[in-house]
Amino acid sequence: GQSLEQPSEVTAVEGAIVQINCTYQTSGFYGLSWYQQHDGGAPTFLSYNALDGLEETGRFSSFLSRSDSYGYLLLQELQMKDSASYFCAPQGGDKLIFGTGTRLQVFP
Amino acid sequence: NAGVTQTPKFQVLKTGQSMTLQCAQDMNHNSMYWYRQDPGMGLRLIYYSASEGTTDKGEVPNGYNVSRLNKREFSLRLESAAPSQTSVYFCASSLTGAQPQHFGDGTRLSIL
Numbered sequence: 684g685q686s687l688e689q690p691s692e693v694t695a696v697e698g699a700i701v702q703i704n705c706t707y708q709t710s711g712f713y714g715l716s717w718y719q720q721h722d723g724g725a726p727t728f729l730s731y732n733a734l735d736g737l738e739e740t741g742r743f744s745s746f747l748s749r750s751d752s753y754g755y756l757l758l759q760e761l762q763m764k765d766s767a768s769y770f771c772a773p774q775g776g777d778k779l780i781f782g783t784g785t786r787l788q789v790f791p
Numbered sequence: 792n793a794g795v796t797q798t799p800k801f802q803v804l805k806t807g808q809s810m811t812l813q814c815a816q817d818m819n820h821n822s823m824y825w826y827r828q829d830p831g832m833g834l835r836l837i838y839y840s841a842s843e844g845t846t847d848k849g850e851v852p853n854g855y856n857v858s859r860l861n862k863r864e865f866s867l868r869l870e871s872a873a874p875s876q877t878s879v880y881f882c883a884s885s886l887t888g889a890q891p892q893h894f895g896d897g898t899r900l901s902i903l
Contacts, residue, residue, distance in 0.1 A: 777888030
């Protein structure tokens with residue numbers, strides 16, 4: 684079957700570092716994507732890990748361990764504009780599986 | 792740089808009415824998708840089209856039909872709208888199924 688777990692909400696202050704964890708189970712796994720969605724907006728692509736290890740894109744990094752069916756998104760030097768929902772989305776075949784996401788609130 | 796364009800942006804329907812949501816992409820992508828998102832929820836896949844000429848059911852296909860009209864366009868039809876179909880509908884496209892998806896701005900649909 685398919686399952687996906689990530690925390691429902693995370694809070695942090697400006698300038699801090701936050702890690703959003705994701706565990707998944709899906710058949711035909713190809714890789715793990717992360718998407719950001721601001722309230723009232725559309726999801727936007729952040730990162731994709733096909734192989735084990737860390738991918739860095741500016742202040743954001745994403746990690747994947749295929750053997751543990753686990754990944755995380757690391758956000759550094761948090762800014763107010765980072766307040767949004769973050770979705771991990773494992774890819775199974777031609778499709779992404781989206782969970783309910785993690786709502787990140789950044790406080791001044 | 793239009794990307795993925797969805798029309799309309801807002802719509803109110805009465806129960807039992809029919810409607811087609813339009814989606815077009817100008818990125819020469821092969822794969823297209825329709826999702827719905829309910830308040831506080833994630834995205835649930837309704838239907839997708841891995842390539843022109845093919846369509847497949849996603850997680851929640853009941854009550855919907857789709858047409859991949861050509862490579863650019865992928866429409867979603869509600870034949871007889873129900874209040875449970877009140878939602879925000881997102882269309883997305885990707886070069887292939889393994890590539891990042893690009894989303895449209897969404898259609899906010901209310902069914903009374």
